[in-house]
Amino acid sequence: MAGTPALLAHGVGGRQDLPITLAELVVAAALTLVVTFVALGLLWREPRLDRDAAGGRPVPDRLAGLVDAPAFRWALRGLGLLAAGWFCVGLFGGPDTPDNPTAGALYVLLWVGLVPVSLLFGPVWRAVNPLRTVHLLVALAARRDPARGVRELPAGLGLWPAALTLFGFVWLELVAPDRATLPVITAWLAGYAVVMLGGAALFGAGWFDRADPFEVYSALVGRLAPIGRAADGVLVWRNPLDGIAGLRPRPGLVAVVIVLLGSTMFDSLSNAPAWLRFSQENGLPPAVTGSAGLVVVIGVVAVAYLVATGAAARVGRAGPSNAADPADAADPAGGNGSRRVPSELAHSIVPIAVGYVVAHYYSLLILEGQRTVALLSDPRDTGADWFGTAGWQPHTALVTPSGVANLQITVIIVGHLLGTLLAHDRALYLFPRARAVAGQLPLLALMVAYTVAGLLLLYAG
Numbered sequence: 001m002a003g004t005p006a007l008l009a010h011g012v013g014g015r016q017d018l019p020i021t022l023a024e025l026v027v028a029a030a031l032t033l034v035v036t037f038v039a040l041g042l043l044w045r046e047p048r049l050d051r052d053a054a055g056g057r058p059v060p061d062r063l064a065g066l067v068d069a070p071a072f073r074w075a076l077r078g079l080g081l082l083a084a085g086w087f088c089v090g091l092f093g094g095p096d097t098p099d100n101p102t103a104g105a106l107y108v109l110l111w112v113g114l115v116p117v118s119l120l121f122g123p124v125w126r127a128v129n130p131l132r133t134v135h136l137l138v139a140l141a142a143r144r145d146p147a148r149g150v151r152e153l154p155a156g157l158g159l160w161p162a163a164l165t166l167f168g169f170v171w172l173e174l175v176a177p178d179r180a181t182l183p184v185i186t187a188w189l190a191g192y193a194v195v196m197l198g199g200a201a202l203f204g205a206g207w208f209d210r211a212d213p214f215e216v217y218s219a220l221v222g223r224l225a226p227i228g229r230a231a232d233g234v235l236v237w238r239n240p241l242d243g244i245a246g247l248r249p250r251p252g253l254v255a256v257v258i259v260l261l262g263s264t265m266f267d268s269l270s271n272a273p274a275w276l277r278f279s280q281e282n283g284l285p286p287a288v289t290g291s292a293g294l295v296v297v298i299g300v301v302a303v304a305y306l307v308a309t310g311a312a313a314r315v316g317r318a319g320p321s322n323a324a325d326p327a328d329a330a331d332p333a334g335g336n337g338s339r340r341v342p343s344e345l346a347h348s349i350v351p352i353a354v355g356y357v358v359a360h361y362y363s364l365l366i367l368e369g370q371r372t373v374a375l376l377s378d379p380r381d382t383g384a385d386w387f388g389t390a391g392w393q394p395h396t397a398l399v400t401p402s403g404v405a406n407l408q409i410t411v412i413i414v415g416h417l418l419g420t421l422l423a424h425d426r427a428l429y430l431f432p433r434a435r436a437v438a439g440q441l442p443l444l445a446l447m448v449a450y451t452v453a454g455l456l457l458l459y460a461g
Helices: 022-043 061-068 070-093 102-110 114-121 124-128 130-141 160-174 182-203 206-211 213-222 240-245 253-270 273-281 286-316 338-344 346-375 401-430 433-459
Strands: 227-229 235-237
Touching: 022 401, 022 433, 061 070, 061 235, 070 102, 070 124, 070 130, 070 182, 102 182, 102 346, 114 124, 114 213, 114 346, 124 130, 124 213, 130 182, 130 206, 160 182, 160 206, 160 213, 160 253, 160 286, 182 206, 206 213, 213 253, 213 346, 240 346, 240 401, 253 273, 253 286, 253 338, 253 346, 253 433, 273 286, 286 338, 286 401, 286 433, 338 346, 338 401, 346 401, 346 433, 401 433
Parallel strands: none
Antiparallel strands: 227 235
């Protein structure tokens, strides 16, 4: 994370805090996945999740009217602008010391805090994104349609821009030298603003959906929210698994979820004593070692995923003959071709990535989040107390070593169980029924490998 000691303190739990030994935990987690796989094969024989995101129970009319009201949407945009303005007070006017809340606001409140907020309310960053609002205001002032740009977005662009900007942010967060200092944060945010606003001017507001790392991150996690939009735009209560099952394949989607998962795994690795010794003793600048390590870990995660999904396609003999939707069956390039299997199964990685984020950053969000909120009351460190929170002391009741260890175990295993369930349901759609279970064996091996690696990285250090 960032360079201050507080921001480096990701976790509290350790091997000594586990209710069982690490070896027993790894074996138990792997067996849990295997038993779940067998049970799904016996009991879940038809696709049950809403792949088209067409279902759900409409929310009460008053709630839907409030959320869809123009005044409410503008209130959220205004809140985003105010928060960005207050952030800039510390960024441009505050001291470059650990008492400046800028690093905590960016790395903790925004990046980590987006996960629980999006899990509850859906893709919230889209509603409050200050750069999207700036683009909208400029377009309205110029009497232009904000959705239209100078050029059309390339049809095959997909989420590839978001994969690149997301990698850029995790590199800043995990590797960049002096990443908690104001000059480094300012330089990165300036580049981010230029890319986002420049792209929006060129391609229209749809650029944010394709390129903004925070919007795409929040949108992916928000697929697991209990509230969302049906295919016709109606606000509904829904099964969160239906929400994530409705994530359709797009170019770059696999890259986005792999960057999310791989970067969190690298963050765990970078805190391990063996990695710290290697970084200090290899004679290379830390940024070079860190950059190489980040790329290698993401690459390993990607290769494992592509090999497993490729093997699943071959074993399961994926093809349009098993399409649940006749429109897909008529399209050889549709959702069931073997080449599309990695993208079709990318949604199953999202709960796994969310589980790692919660496991790895829970204590950071609770402790450093409270500290950052207190510092935000006086971002210029002048002795003021604008919000009455300057004297806050972090409460630690929710962050005990055994409690954090148990939470980490739970969310990692639950994330992989949900991933296994999602992959199973999609495999029933992709593969002929007689081959569906066999086609999932490479996916099961992948889930077990990810689980074991995640637990070892979190606790073996």
